[in-house]
Amino acid sequence: MELFINLAINGVAMGMLIFLIASGLTLIFGLMSVLNFAHGGLFAWGAYSGVFFYVLLDNFWLGILLAIVTGILLGWITEFLIVRPVYGNHIRQILITLGFMLVLTEMLKVVFGPNIINAPTPEYLQGSWMIGDITIIKYRAFIIAVGLILFIVMYSVLRYSKVGLVVRAGVMNKEMIQALGVNIKKVFVIVFMVGSALAALGGALFAPSSGAIYAEMGMEFGIFAFIVVIIGGMGSIPGSLLAALLVGMANTFTAYYVPILSMVVTMLIMLVVLIFRPQGLFNVSGVSNK
Amino acid sequence: MSQQPLLNLEKVNTHIDQFHILQNVNFTVKKGELTLLLGRNGAGKTTTLRTIIGLNPPTKGRVMFNGEDISAIPPYKIAKKGIGYVPEDQGIFYDLTVGENMRVAMMKEDDATQKRLESSLELFPDLKKFWKKPGGQLSGGQKQMLSIARAFVNETDLLLIDEPSKGLAPVIVEKVIEAIEKIKEHTTVVLVEQNFYMAKRLGDRFYILDDGLSVHEGYMNELDENEELKRKYLGIG
Ligand SMILES: Nc1ncnc2c1ncn2[C@@H]1O[C@H](COP(=O)(O)OP(=O)(O)O)[C@@H](O)[C@H]1O
Ligand SMILES: [Mg+2]
Numbered sequence: 001m002e003l004f005i006n007l008a009i010n011g012v013a014m015g016m017l018i019f020l021i022a023s024g025l026t027l028i029f030g031l032m033s034v035l036n037f038a039h040g041g042l043f044a045w046g047a048y049s050g051v052f053f054y055v056l057l058d059n060f061w062l063g064i065l066l067a068i069v070t071g072i073l074l075g076w077i078t079e080f081l082i083v084r085p086v087y088g089n090h091i092r093q094i095l096i097t098l099g100f101m102l103v104l105t106e107m108l109k110v111v112f113g114p115n116i117i118n119a120p121t122p123e124y125l126q127g128s129w130m131i132g133d134i135t136i137i138k139y140r141a142f143i144i145a146v147g148l149i150l151f152i153v154m155y156s157v158l159r160y161s162k163v164g165l166v167v168r169a170g171v172m173n174k175e176m177i178q179a180l181g182v183n184i185k186k187v188f189v190i191v192f193m194v195g196s197a198l199a200a201l202g203g204a205l206f207a208p209s210s211g212a213i214y215a216e217m218g219m220e221f222g223i224f225a226f227i228v229v230i231i232g233g234m235g236s237i238p239g240s241l242l243a244a245l246l247v248g249m250a251n252t253f254t255a256y257y258v259p260i261l262s263m264v265v266t267m268l269i270m271l272v273v274l275i276f277r278p279q280g281l282f283n284v285s286g287v288s289n290k
Numbered sequence: 291m292s293q294q295p296l297l298n299l300e301k302v303n304t305h306i307d308q309f310h311i312l313q314n315v316n317f318t319v320k321k322g323e324l325t326l327l328l329g330r331n332g333a334g335k336t337t338t339l340r341t342i343i344g345l346n347p348p349t350k351g352r353v354m355f356n357g358e359d360i361s362a363i364p365p366y367k368i369a370k371k372g373i374g375y376v377p378e379d380q381g382i383f384y385d386l387t388v389g390e391n392m393r394v395a396m397m398k399e400d401d402a403t404q405k406r407l408e409s410s411l412e413l414f415p416d417l418k419k420f421w422k423k424p425g426g427q428l429s430g431g432q433k434q435m436l437s438i439a440r441a442f443v444n445e446t447d448l449l450l451i452d453e454p455s456k457g458l459a460p461v462i463v464e465k466v467i468e469a470i471e472k473i474k475e476h477t478t479v480v481l482v483e484q485n486f487y488m489a490k491r492l493g494d495r496f497y498i499l500d501d502g503l504s505v506h507e508g509y510m511n512e513l514d515e516n517e518e519l520k521r522k523y524l525g526i527g
Pocket of ligand 2: 336378
């Protein structure tokens with residue numbers, strides 16, 4: 001039982017990290033119908049800049065903050081240089097964002113060197129609490145808390161604020177929202193920057209939990225995020241959270257009990273979901289490419 | 291007073307992809323009137339409205355609104371200049387509630403907007419009743435009313451309404467007619483309509499489009515008496 005709970009906590013923590021990348025991706029996908037394969041690159045850049053600034057300034061929180069700033073800046077550049085010329089063309093989006101993903105990955109090696117880099121954890125987040133036989137690793141609890149808070153913030157903003165309404169309406173019908181006086185391009189840029197910032201934050205939070213970072217991590221987590229977006233239903237934040245938790249848990253459990261399956265379990269979930277609910281777990285109805 | 295029309299399409303050509311849909315369309319709307327845009331299915335009526343609001347901008351020719359050339363500006367700016375749009379498919383945001391559909395449309399949050407919101411709810415009591423219901427769960431008639439109210443809630447000089455009677459039961463059509471009659475008192479309207487009864491009740495002037503060309507214009511009473519025109523372009527009689 002203790003083992004089960006420990007694994008579950010690990011799974012949830014992993015799920016929360018995936019959620020942070022996937023939440024940005026699902027909005028970009030849902031609102032702009034953009035297939036952004038460079039999104040994982042933002043995650044890796046977030047991880048590197050988080051560690052770099054943490055070590056440089058000796059302040060974990062400043063590291064996180066500057067990782068977010070890096071995400072916003074890179075997101076802005078990505079939207080402007082890479083994505084803007086290919087709105088509406090999925091094939092070109094895949095090609096150019098995949099290419100940019102490679103550029104982002106190689107640039108990491110140029111700037112920070114090709115080797116694996118150690119990622120420290122601040123002292124007060126090290127170690128664990130013991131509750132009976134259950135070990136709760138502090139940093140994992142921290143990740144879960146941050147993930148939950150961000151989910152609640154994102155969900156409330158989307159649900160209740162005017163900007164959130166505009167984004168949700170834009171996901172459903174891009175043309176109509178413009179005919180109602182909304183500058184959708186401006187909204188695109190903002191969502192792109194926020195989505196990128198979330199990915200970078202995910203990376204910065206991931207680094208200490210894994211203890212080491214490497215340039216290719218962006219690719220790996222980027223694929224995870226894409227699968228999660230598809231499972232959750234594009235454009236849906238609750239869908240992304242649920243799917244990310246599902247994938248996080250499934251990975252943690254299979255990695256422990258049937259390691260040989262851990263590579264394919266995510267794909268299997270996607271397959272099953274797509275067979276029974278091709279629109280994903282949460283369907284944002286009226287999604288169109290208009 | 292100037293005689294300048296509120297809206298003037300001057301030899302407008304519109305392409306969708308490689309297709310040449312509108313060909314030298316001339317179309318003039320005078321302030322305070324309800325101008326009908328008539329013609330068979332596929333004549334180019336919807337495309338004309340989409341060209342005006344900027345969703346399918348003209349490739350040649352000009353769209354003049356209040357004396358200003360709006361042919362090359364994006365839809366959101368055109369909307370802000372005071373053109374409301376009620377599309378053929380109503381464009382309701384299905385997952386948003388009626389209230390949220392209204393709120394997302396409100397460009398300003400001033401007293402005047404609030405007043406218009408209240409009068410739209412008086413005009414369409416169903417919207418008030420189903421305020422918290424998702425737009426996707428409304429009946430066809432209610433969706434139409436929501437779409438009209440949503441366009442009307444902003445300060446509009448011109449309202450573009452695309453086939454509001456489509457798919458509605460006669461009783462509901464009657465309601466929509468009454469609503470547009472009231473709206474007509476406040477704002478200029480361009481109405482696309484296949485339902486000739488509705489057209490006759492509401493229209494001041496008419497234009498007929500055929501195959502992307504504007505082929506006829508005149509006052510509504512002239513059209514009603516012109517059996518040949520009705521038969522040839524509208525399939526009536
Ligand atoms: N997206 C599109 N792609 C290609 N052709 C289109 C498109 N939209 C409309 N058309 C064509 O343009 C013509 C006019 O269409 P439309 O403006 O919708 O007519 P109406 O509203 O009068 O029925 C039709 O022949 C239609 O097939
Ligand atoms: Mg039409």
